[in-house]
Amino acid sequence: MKKEEILRNYEKRKDNLLYILHDFQDMNPYNYVTDDDMQLIADYLGLPYSKVYGTASFYSMISEKPRGKHIIRLCDSPPCHLMGSVDILDVLKDELGIKVGETTPDMTFTLEKTACLGVCGVAPVMMVDEEIYGNLTPKKVKKIIADYKEGKK
């Protein structure tokens, strides 16, 4: 979907800003919102660029920098922490060869920590794009990463 099409889906109301930012980000293969995007949105909504940038940069799920095709969000909240998310983080860092906040050189994965995903019943948990994976073990994590690498998901 082109950028103009996205904008036409929404009335020119400032309260549509977050929706538009989400849509622009989801449409971008590198999962981020560019400076040009933000200027386009600003013009459409009749806002200064700084306001759009200020709002986009406030929210942790919106990125102004390019990210990988798949965003891995590991929950690091107390229930997951108690159930061993630290070990899962070590496995992820090993498998991907990157630290938290970084993207693999081939732009496939970005590793992020996230706040509680609300699936504490199956802690530890991670979200890859919009899929939830719970009851994680090092073995499971390795398989999930391998499946994504092979394009199975």
Place this chain on the structure above:
Amino acid sequence: MAQRLNVLVCSGASCLSSGSIDVKDALIEEIENNGLEEEIKIIETGCMGPCELGPVILVYPDEILYKKVKKEDVKDIVEQHFLKGRPVERLLYKSTETEKLIKKHEEIDYFKKQKKIVLRNCGMIDPESIEEYIALDGYEALGKALTEMNKEKVLKEIETSGLRGRGGAGFPTHLKWKFTKDADGDKKYVVCNADEGDPGAFMDRSVIEGDPHTVIEGMAIAAYVIGADMGYIYVRAEYPLAIERLRKAIKDAKEYGFLGENIFESGFNFDLEVRIGAGAFVCGEETALIHSIEGKRGTPRPRPPYPSVEGLWGKPTNLNNVETYANVRHIILKGGNWFSKIGTESSKGTKVFALSGDITNTGLAEVPMGTTIKELIYDIGGGAPEGKTIKAVQLGGPSGGCITHEYFDTPIDYESLTELGAMMGSGGVIAMSEDTCMVNTAKFFLDFNTFESCGKCTPCRVGLKQMYVILDRITKGEGETGDIDRLVELGENIKKTALCGLGQTAPNPVLSTIRYFRNEYRQHIEEKKCQAMVCTDLLTYYIEPDKCKACTLCAQNCPVDVIEGERGVVHEIQQEGCIKCGNCYDVCPFDAVVKTTGEF
């Protein structure tokens, strides 16, 4: 032809992630293979509650519960149970007390001891079917309110019920509605807070994913009372399934005429939209949430004026939590009196709790107010797993405090918990065993709050950071005399001066753990000791010469090569370079590596 069996497959987020879709697909295939499609109906429901046992399926009319079902089990279920009437024993729940297998789900303690009002439909109906919602009194309360009761009468029922806000603060719901109703404004709004950012909380998620219409109906009734014709449900973006189900429910409600114009031919108009967040915990605070809906940075503002008087776009706005709205229709249908008979003197009705951490039955539990903490975590929660003991529970997430086992006989209500330095919060209950370091846990919650601080006010932005620096030093063995007093002074000051609820409650986990676990803090600071063996910098690994067989396994697995020794020569860990990773401890086949804490 009515089906002889209804098979309910739990499709709450936890069971979904455990593979319930594969189970459902296998069921469909196996039922078709056996030509049973006309006789057996499969229904995907919302969260049934016992996430630890997932994937869960419930077979009606016999109410047989199967736990931890895998797709490979489906063949047996269909052949043995559906065709021959013999439940599959290996998938039944086994009581930890009596060791007996329990077939019927209502006989399992976990279910038996709950009282479901808010969660009544969750796990029972297909959340994407408005017909099933209607079949279970759905939208009858709205119909009754609009056609048989005037606004004052509806408000009176809410007042009689004693319903208090379930988001955590416990403000009387009827008062909030009244203030918004009486406020001057040409336009008014109702808003639902479905931001649910509290770590360990997943009640609201389950209600929206399992029974979205109950929230819509509650909001419509509130809108009728206060005179609003527009509502918004603000859902965090980390809940894509909830967003999808809500959107569908709103669409269906519009088609059936429960939303839109002239609802029930009463002249009442009400429309509803979903608004999404983008990863900011502070947007759970009402004024920050309002700013976020308006398309701005989600920063709070001072109150007064309260949203009831000046909220969304400056108009009077009633903002309630998901669970609060979910109670409304039951109160209208059965009466405020009925509701007020449940619970305690000050806290009426039930509360949904989300159990997580070191507890056997993680998942959701709805109990009457006044249930003791002990009943919640032992009778329903099943206590700690694998022979551990629960030393404390954290109630209220990062705004709350911990309660130690000496106080487990405390009945749960708003006031009794606040007296203990904790709070009801939204309902997250995190169980902690003797393997948990309370100092590290406090640091953890503080880290979360520091990160999520919007930065607008100094006490929160700077103060929390300073508290974190002190806690960090303590967990690294660099604690100093006076650190505990500094933490208490800082914490109490921040509570009094921060701009919003995030900052005002962020010191709670620290203050509460100091109150009940001062000894652990003292040990960390004076003895450099972490009893729970969690704080890595306070641990020492050494090799007992008598037990060492010089197999070299530890040295081979040491990532920093600080273990000296060779075959036949007793090994020794050079403490200076040791990074305390614990690899040697894990791999030694002779238990010769000792993990200890304190002065070495």
